[in-house]
Amino acid sequence: MHTLTHEGGHVLGASHDQSQPKSWIRNDPGSLECLWKEGYIMSYVDGGAKHHRFSHCSLRQIRNVIIMRGRSCWTVSNTAHTNQGKYPGMEVAPNAFCKNVFPDKANVTADMNSPRMRECMVKCQYAEYSEVCYYGRCRTYVKTYFTYEHALDYMYCGDRQVCVQGVCGGKTVTPPTRPTEAPATQKNRNYRNAGTKYWKHRVSLRL
Known part of the structure:
Protein backbone atom coordinates (compact mmCIF):
# COMPACT_ATOMS: atom_id res chain seq x y z
CA MET A 1 0.00 0.00 0.00
CA THR A 75 -14.98 13.82 -9.85
CA VAL A 76 -15.27 10.10 -9.08
CA SER A 77 -16.02 8.10 -12.23
CA ASN A 78 -14.94 4.69 -10.92
CA THR A 79 -17.75 2.15 -10.56
CA ALA A 80 -15.61 -0.62 -9.03
CA HIS A 81 -16.87 -2.63 -6.05
CA THR A 82 -15.78 -1.39 -2.63
CA ASN A 83 -16.18 -2.86 0.85
CA GLN A 84 -17.16 0.00 3.10
CA GLY A 85 -15.87 -0.35 6.64
CA LYS A 86 -13.41 -3.15 5.84
CA TYR A 87 -9.66 -2.64 6.08
CA PRO A 88 -6.64 -4.83 5.23
CA GLY A 89 -5.90 -5.71 8.85
CA MET A 90 -9.41 -7.14 9.19
CA GLU A 91 -8.96 -9.47 6.23
CA VAL A 92 -5.29 -10.55 6.41
CA ALA A 93 -4.24 -12.78 9.31
CA PRO A 94 -0.94 -11.78 10.97
CA ASN A 95 0.77 -15.08 10.10
CA ALA A 96 -0.32 -14.75 6.45
CA PHE A 97 1.01 -11.19 6.44
CA CYS A 98 4.41 -12.38 7.67
CA LYS A 99 4.45 -15.30 5.24
CA ASN A 100 4.55 -12.70 2.46
CA VAL A 101 7.60 -11.16 4.14
CA PHE A 102 9.43 -14.53 4.15
CA PRO A 103 7.71 -16.41 1.28
CA ASP A 104 10.40 -19.09 0.93
CA LYS A 105 10.75 -19.92 4.64
CA ALA A 106 8.97 -22.44 6.89
CA ASN A 107 7.81 -21.86 10.48
CA VAL A 108 6.92 -18.22 9.76
CA THR A 109 4.90 -16.49 12.47
CA ALA A 110 3.89 -13.02 13.60
CA ASP A 111 4.79 -12.21 17.20
CA MET A 112 1.73 -10.21 18.19
CA ASN A 113 3.03 -10.00 21.77
CA SER A 114 6.10 -8.04 20.72
CA PRO A 115 6.37 -4.69 22.56
CA ARG A 116 6.75 -2.94 19.20
CA MET A 117 3.16 -3.76 18.26
CA ARG A 118 2.36 -0.64 20.31
CA GLU A 119 4.30 1.20 17.58
CA CYS A 120 2.33 -0.68 14.91
CA MET A 121 5.42 -2.61 13.88
CA VAL A 122 4.79 -6.33 13.31
CA LYS A 123 7.61 -8.68 14.28
CA CYS A 124 7.78 -11.28 11.50
CA GLN A 125 10.02 -14.24 12.20
CA TYR A 126 10.93 -17.80 11.36
CA ALA A 127 12.85 -20.44 13.30
CA GLU A 128 15.59 -22.77 12.05
CA TYR A 129 16.53 -25.86 14.05
CA SER A 130 19.78 -27.81 14.16
CA GLU A 131 20.99 -30.63 16.41
CA VAL A 132 24.54 -31.51 17.44
CA CYS A 133 25.32 -34.71 19.41
CA TYR A 134 28.56 -35.70 21.17
CA TYR A 135 28.99 -38.83 23.31
CA GLY A 136 25.30 -39.33 24.00
CA ARG A 137 24.62 -35.68 24.71
CA CYS A 138 22.62 -33.74 22.15
CA ARG A 139 22.00 -30.04 21.89
CA THR A 140 19.20 -28.57 19.82
CA TYR A 141 19.94 -25.09 18.56
CA VAL A 142 17.10 -22.79 17.57
CA LYS A 143 17.89 -19.64 15.62
CA THR A 144 15.01 -17.22 15.21
CA TYR A 145 15.41 -14.67 12.41
CA PHE A 146 13.14 -11.66 12.49
CA THR A 147 12.39 -8.28 10.99
CA TYR A 148 9.82 -5.55 11.66
CA GLU A 149 7.18 -4.46 9.15
CA HIS A 150 4.55 -1.72 9.33
CA ALA A 151 1.20 -3.10 10.45
CA LEU A 152 -1.80 -3.01 8.15
CA ASP A 153 -4.61 -0.65 9.05
CA TYR A 154 -6.89 -2.21 11.68
CA MET A 155 -4.41 -4.84 12.81
CA TYR A 156 -4.78 -5.52 16.52
CA CYS A 157 -2.09 -3.74 18.57
CA GLY A 158 -3.06 -4.43 22.19
CA ASP A 159 -5.45 -3.05 24.81
CA ARG A 160 -8.40 -3.73 22.48
CA GLN A 161 -7.07 -1.20 19.98
CA VAL A 162 -6.02 -1.25 16.34
CA CYS A 163 -3.44 0.42 14.11
CA VAL A 164 -4.58 3.30 11.91
CA GLN A 165 -1.96 4.98 9.71
CA GLY A 166 0.87 3.74 11.88
CA VAL A 167 -0.64 4.77 15.22
CA CYS A 168 -2.01 2.31 17.77
CA GLY A 169 -5.38 3.65 18.84
CA GLY A 170 -8.33 3.72 16.50
CA LYS A 171 -11.55 2.23 17.74
CA THR A 172 -11.57 -0.63 20.19
CA VAL A 173 -11.94 -4.15 18.87
CA THR A 174 -12.25 -7.61 20.33
CA PRO A 175 -8.69 -9.01 20.47
CA PRO A 176 -7.85 -12.45 19.06
CA THR A 177 -8.54 -15.21 21.55
CA ARG A 178 -5.17 -16.84 20.89
CA PRO A 179 -2.60 -14.26 19.71
CA THR A 180 0.36 -15.71 17.89
CA GLU A 181 3.52 -16.00 19.97
CA ALA A 182 7.09 -16.06 18.82
CA PRO A 183 9.07 -19.29 18.93
CA ALA A 184 11.71 -17.28 20.80
CA THR A 185 9.30 -16.52 23.64
CA GLN A 186 8.81 -20.14 24.61
CA LYS A 187 10.59 -21.31 27.75
CA ASN A 188 13.72 -23.42 27.47
CA ARG A 189 13.15 -27.07 28.28
CA ASN A 190 15.37 -30.14 28.75
CA TYR A 191 14.59 -33.28 26.76
CA ARG A 192 15.48 -36.90 27.60
CA ASN A 193 15.14 -39.91 25.34
CA ALA A 194 16.60 -43.43 25.81
CA GLY A 195 19.38 -42.20 28.05
CA THR A 196 20.45 -39.41 25.71
CA LYS A 197 20.42 -35.93 27.22
CA TYR A 198 19.05 -33.05 25.19
CA TRP A 199 19.40 -29.32 25.71
CA LYS A 200 17.69 -26.62 23.67
CA HIS A 201 19.47 -23.32 23.01
CA ARG A 202 17.80 -20.33 21.40
CA VAL A 203 19.28 -17.39 19.52
CA SER A 204 17.40 -14.48 17.92
CA LEU A 205 18.92 -12.68 14.93
CA ARG A 206 17.46 -9.54 13.39
CA LEU A 207 17.64 -9.37 9.60
Whole structure:
Protein backbone atom coordinates (compact mmCIF):
# COMPACT_ATOMS: atom_id res chain seq x y z
CA MET A 1 0.00 0.00 0.00
CA HIS A 2 2.83 2.40 0.73
CA THR A 3 4.27 2.04 -2.79
CA LEU A 4 0.83 2.58 -4.33
CA THR A 5 0.27 5.71 -2.22
CA HIS A 6 3.76 7.04 -3.01
CA GLU A 7 3.25 6.62 -6.76
CA GLY A 8 -0.25 8.06 -6.51
CA GLY A 9 1.33 11.13 -4.94
CA HIS A 10 3.57 11.52 -7.98
CA VAL A 11 0.54 11.26 -10.31
CA LEU A 12 -1.13 14.07 -8.36
CA GLY A 13 1.91 16.33 -8.59
CA ALA A 14 3.89 15.58 -5.43
CA SER A 15 7.67 15.39 -5.81
CA HIS A 16 10.00 13.59 -3.48
CA ASP A 17 10.42 15.65 -0.34
CA GLN A 18 13.20 18.25 -0.44
CA SER A 19 12.87 18.77 -4.23
CA GLN A 20 12.97 21.88 -6.41
CA PRO A 21 9.71 23.21 -7.94
CA LYS A 22 8.80 21.46 -11.21
CA SER A 23 9.01 23.76 -14.21
CA TRP A 24 6.38 21.81 -16.19
CA ILE A 25 3.64 22.32 -13.57
CA ARG A 26 2.34 25.87 -13.29
CA ASN A 27 2.85 27.43 -9.84
CA ASP A 28 4.37 24.26 -8.41
CA PRO A 29 5.67 25.21 -4.94
CA GLY A 30 8.26 22.43 -4.72
CA SER A 31 9.08 20.66 -1.48
CA LEU A 32 12.45 22.04 -0.43
CA GLU A 33 11.36 22.91 3.10
CA CYS A 34 10.24 19.34 3.88
CA LEU A 35 13.33 17.33 4.67
CA TRP A 36 13.87 13.94 3.07
CA LYS A 37 15.19 12.57 6.36
CA GLU A 38 11.85 13.22 8.10
CA GLY A 39 10.50 10.12 6.40
CA TYR A 40 7.04 11.06 5.11
CA ILE A 41 5.34 9.18 2.26
CA MET A 42 7.29 10.97 -0.47
CA SER A 43 10.62 9.85 1.01
CA TYR A 44 12.28 6.44 1.04
CA VAL A 45 13.32 6.99 4.66
CA ASP A 46 11.11 5.17 7.16
CA GLY A 47 9.85 7.87 9.50
CA GLY A 48 7.64 5.56 11.55
CA ALA A 49 4.07 6.85 11.79
CA LYS A 50 5.04 9.76 9.49
CA HIS A 51 5.73 7.22 6.73
CA HIS A 52 1.93 6.81 6.51
CA ARG A 53 1.33 10.52 5.86
CA PHE A 54 2.10 13.18 3.27
CA SER A 55 4.25 16.10 4.37
CA HIS A 56 2.67 19.55 4.22
CA CYS A 57 4.81 20.21 1.13
CA SER A 58 3.32 17.21 -0.68
CA LEU A 59 -0.21 18.28 0.27
CA ARG A 60 0.49 21.78 -1.05
CA GLN A 61 1.77 20.38 -4.36
CA ILE A 62 -1.24 18.07 -4.71
CA ARG A 63 -3.61 20.93 -3.89
CA ASN A 64 -1.99 23.04 -6.62
CA VAL A 65 -2.57 20.37 -9.29
CA ILE A 66 -6.15 19.68 -8.22
CA ILE A 67 -7.06 23.38 -8.25
CA MET A 68 -5.35 23.83 -11.62
CA ARG A 69 -7.14 20.86 -13.23
CA GLY A 70 -10.53 21.70 -11.74
CA ARG A 71 -13.57 19.52 -11.11
CA SER A 72 -12.59 16.94 -13.74
CA CYS A 73 -9.65 15.98 -11.51
CA TRP A 74 -11.65 15.06 -8.41
CA THR A 75 -14.98 13.82 -9.85
CA VAL A 76 -15.27 10.10 -9.08
CA SER A 77 -16.02 8.10 -12.23
CA ASN A 78 -14.94 4.69 -10.92
CA THR A 79 -17.75 2.15 -10.56
CA ALA A 80 -15.61 -0.62 -9.03
CA HIS A 81 -16.87 -2.63 -6.05
CA THR A 82 -15.78 -1.39 -2.63
CA ASN A 83 -16.18 -2.86 0.85
CA GLN A 84 -17.16 0.00 3.10
CA GLY A 85 -15.87 -0.35 6.64
CA LYS A 86 -13.41 -3.15 5.84
CA TYR A 87 -9.66 -2.64 6.08
CA PRO A 88 -6.64 -4.83 5.23
CA GLY A 89 -5.90 -5.71 8.85
CA MET A 90 -9.41 -7.14 9.19
CA GLU A 91 -8.96 -9.47 6.23
CA VAL A 92 -5.29 -10.55 6.41
CA ALA A 93 -4.24 -12.78 9.31
CA PRO A 94 -0.94 -11.78 10.97
CA ASN A 95 0.77 -15.08 10.10
CA ALA A 96 -0.32 -14.75 6.45
CA PHE A 97 1.01 -11.19 6.44
CA CYS A 98 4.41 -12.38 7.67
CA LYS A 99 4.45 -15.30 5.24
CA ASN A 100 4.55 -12.70 2.46
CA VAL A 101 7.60 -11.16 4.14
CA PHE A 102 9.43 -14.53 4.15
CA PRO A 103 7.71 -16.41 1.28
CA ASP A 104 10.40 -19.09 0.93
CA LYS A 105 10.75 -19.92 4.64
CA ALA A 106 8.97 -22.44 6.89
CA ASN A 107 7.81 -21.86 10.48
CA VAL A 108 6.92 -18.22 9.76
CA THR A 109 4.90 -16.49 12.47
CA ALA A 110 3.89 -13.02 13.60
CA ASP A 111 4.79 -12.21 17.20
CA MET A 112 1.73 -10.21 18.19
CA ASN A 113 3.03 -10.00 21.77
CA SER A 114 6.10 -8.04 20.72
CA PRO A 115 6.37 -4.69 22.56
CA ARG A 116 6.75 -2.94 19.20
CA MET A 117 3.16 -3.76 18.26
CA ARG A 118 2.36 -0.64 20.31
CA GLU A 119 4.30 1.20 17.58
CA CYS A 120 2.33 -0.68 14.91
CA MET A 121 5.42 -2.61 13.88
CA VAL A 122 4.79 -6.33 13.31
CA LYS A 123 7.61 -8.68 14.28
CA CYS A 124 7.78 -11.28 11.50
CA GLN A 125 10.02 -14.24 12.20
CA TYR A 126 10.93 -17.80 11.36
CA ALA A 127 12.85 -20.44 13.30
CA GLU A 128 15.59 -22.77 12.05
CA TYR A 129 16.53 -25.86 14.05
CA SER A 130 19.78 -27.81 14.16
CA GLU A 131 20.99 -30.63 16.41
CA VAL A 132 24.54 -31.51 17.44
CA CYS A 133 25.32 -34.71 19.41
CA TYR A 134 28.56 -35.70 21.17
CA TYR A 135 28.99 -38.83 23.31
CA GLY A 136 25.30 -39.33 24.00
CA ARG A 137 24.62 -35.68 24.71
CA CYS A 138 22.62 -33.74 22.15
CA ARG A 139 22.00 -30.04 21.89
CA THR A 140 19.20 -28.57 19.82
CA TYR A 141 19.94 -25.09 18.56
CA VAL A 142 17.10 -22.79 17.57
CA LYS A 143 17.89 -19.64 15.62
CA THR A 144 15.01 -17.22 15.21
CA TYR A 145 15.41 -14.67 12.41
CA PHE A 146 13.14 -11.66 12.49
CA THR A 147 12.39 -8.28 10.99
CA TYR A 148 9.82 -5.55 11.66
CA GLU A 149 7.18 -4.46 9.15
CA HIS A 150 4.55 -1.72 9.33
CA ALA A 151 1.20 -3.10 10.45
CA LEU A 152 -1.80 -3.01 8.15
CA ASP A 153 -4.61 -0.65 9.05
CA TYR A 154 -6.89 -2.21 11.68
CA MET A 155 -4.41 -4.84 12.81
CA TYR A 156 -4.78 -5.52 16.52
CA CYS A 157 -2.09 -3.74 18.57
CA GLY A 158 -3.06 -4.43 22.19
CA ASP A 159 -5.45 -3.05 24.81
CA ARG A 160 -8.40 -3.73 22.48
CA GLN A 161 -7.07 -1.20 19.98
CA VAL A 162 -6.02 -1.25 16.34
CA CYS A 163 -3.44 0.42 14.11
CA VAL A 164 -4.58 3.30 11.91
CA GLN A 165 -1.96 4.98 9.71
CA GLY A 166 0.87 3.74 11.88
CA VAL A 167 -0.64 4.77 15.22
CA CYS A 168 -2.01 2.31 17.77
CA GLY A 169 -5.38 3.65 18.84
CA GLY A 170 -8.33 3.72 16.50
CA LYS A 171 -11.55 2.23 17.74
CA THR A 172 -11.57 -0.63 20.19
CA VAL A 173 -11.94 -4.15 18.87
CA THR A 174 -12.25 -7.61 20.33
CA PRO A 175 -8.69 -9.01 20.47
CA PRO A 176 -7.85 -12.45 19.06
CA THR A 177 -8.54 -15.21 21.55
CA ARG A 178 -5.17 -16.84 20.89
CA PRO A 179 -2.60 -14.26 19.71
CA THR A 180 0.36 -15.71 17.89
CA GLU A 181 3.52 -16.00 19.97
CA ALA A 182 7.09 -16.06 18.82
CA PRO A 183 9.07 -19.29 18.93
CA ALA A 184 11.71 -17.28 20.80
CA THR A 185 9.30 -16.52 23.64
CA GLN A 186 8.81 -20.14 24.61
CA LYS A 187 10.59 -21.31 27.75
CA ASN A 188 13.72 -23.42 27.47
CA ARG A 189 13.15 -27.07 28.28
CA ASN A 190 15.37 -30.14 28.75
CA TYR A 191 14.59 -33.28 26.76
CA ARG A 192 15.48 -36.90 27.60
CA ASN A 193 15.14 -39.91 25.34
CA ALA A 194 16.60 -43.43 25.81
CA GLY A 195 19.38 -42.20 28.05
CA THR A 196 20.45 -39.41 25.71
CA LYS A 197 20.42 -35.93 27.22
CA TYR A 198 19.05 -33.05 25.19
CA TRP A 199 19.40 -29.32 25.71
CA LYS A 200 17.69 -26.62 23.67
CA HIS A 201 19.47 -23.32 23.01
CA ARG A 202 17.80 -20.33 21.40
CA VAL A 203 19.28 -17.39 19.52
CA SER A 204 17.40 -14.48 17.92
CA LEU A 205 18.92 -12.68 14.93
CA ARG A 206 17.46 -9.54 13.39
CA LEU A 207 17.64 -9.37 9.60
